Amino acid sequence: MNYEKTLEDLEKTISELREENKTVPIIVEGEKDREALRKLDIMGKIIRFNVGMSILNFCDMIAQKYKSIILLTDWDKKGGYLCSVIKKNLESRVTCNTKYRKVFAKKSKIRTIEGLPSWINTLKLKVEEGKRILSIF
16 A cells, blocks of 8 residues: 555545535534544534434435535445435435545545544554655665
């Protein structure tokens, strides 16, 4: 794995997410996911799915309030299921952007949103370590 390229790609994606989130809300699974995004300075509207309502009621609420959303569930089995069910229930009512979820899944060795800040810190350490080793030679 090219840590420097991976870090660069993730930082670019987070920057784009930060910008888009200024006008489009992000849907995450739980509070820890919201906290992780806040650690990454993503400060726009973040909506937790796990608030005790059914998927259908949640989707109806979203459809009444928003024209588009960023769907950012984990990329594990449960997150994949939630992503597809929410997307299907919002179909033709709300535009669902899953681009960021796909990039994070492809570019990280973790499976959850809450692990993103730690993963990025790990990548930064690996890149610095690589630079130190190269400077020796």
